[in-house]
Amino acid sequence: MRITINQIREMKLKGEKITMLTAYDYVTAKIVDEAGIPLILVGDSLGMVVLGYESTIPVTMEEMLHHTKAVMRGTKNALVVGDMPFMTYHISVEDALSNAGRFIQEGGCQAVKLEGGVDVAEKVRRIVQCGIPVMGHIGLTPQSINQLSGHRIQGKSPEAAARLLQDARALEEAGAFAVVLETMPTALSALITQKLNIPTIGIGAGNGCNGQVQVINDILGSFTDFVPKHTKQYAKLTDVIRKAVGDYYAEVKDGSFPTEKQSFKMDESILTDLG
Ligand code: KIV
Numbered sequence: 395m396r397i398t399i400n401q402i403r404e405m406k407l408k409g410e411k412i413t414m415l416t417a418y419d420y421v422t423a424k425i426v427d428e429a430g431i432p433l434i435l436v437g438d439s440l441g442m443v444v445l446g447y448e449s450t451i452p453v454t455m456e457e458m459l460h461h462t463k464a465v466m467r468g469t470k471n472a473l474v475v476g477d478m479p480f481m482t483y484h485i486s487v488e489d490a491l492s493n494a495g496r497f498i499q500e501g502g503c504q505a506v507k508l509e510g511g512v513d514v515a516e517k518v519r520r521i522v523q524c525g526i527p528v529m530g531h532i533g534l535t536p537q538s539i540n541q542l543s544g545h546r547i548q549g550k551s552p553e554a555a556a557r558l559l560q561d562a563r564a565l566e567e568a569g570a571f572a573v574v575l576e577t578m579p580t581a582l583s584a585l586i587t588q589k590l591n592i593p594t595i596g597i598g599a600g601n602g603c604n605g606q607v608q609v610i611n612d613i614l615g616s617f618t619d620f621v622p623k624h625t626k627q628y629a630k631l632t633d634v635i636r637k638a639v640g641d642y643y644a645e646v647k648d649g650s651f652p653t654e655k656q657s658f659k660m661d662e663s664i665l666t667d668l669g
Contacts, residue, residue, distance in 0.1 A: 412605025423468030462501030511561020598624030
């Protein structure tokens, strides 16, 4: 039985911190699930850390569904959230409903996430009314990177802070089961966390949130084109992979790989007839 949105809500009530990580493929999702992480996000960060796009904007529904299915095959326990890509919920409520439905029906995940506050609240309400749990996402919303003029800290002025609180409340009121708070001052995210009944999941929002989410490639040190200030590298996989690939290259070149251990034997007498 997978983790439910009620269990995630209860974690806030009990004061238990919530851990969330992204995953995009079967192998990684399996490791994350087995580690007991209750929330897995198939983030549209896929576009940057796996597919090599410059931002999340080019990511399509088909790419997201392909990776969501792989994550679902690798997990048994976590609640998996599919991230709705740019322009799949912006044009109309109908679009938002049908694309959220595709995540659940075709992708097989349990919930969707979308970016925005007051402006998307009606869409959140309608998706939730269809029986699909929604996670909100406010603050630095990467799909609006052009409008925000880059990866800037959000909510620093009194007006901007008030707007973010209003956004968070609109999402809660619309039925979101949790909300991601990205790149904002710790004091603001702590205030929003205190004002909401639903859990807040921070990324670059300090330690006052109910939980934390990170992009797995960032914490593993396997994506190093850009290392955000809010991340911590718990490993340096790029170095490990570079060494392994280099050793393989050298051993194939000098003939020391493969050895007998990696090879197969047969009765060679049967080869004599073959000339
Ligand atoms: O796409 C993503 O990985 C995200 C997280 C950074 C919250 O939206």
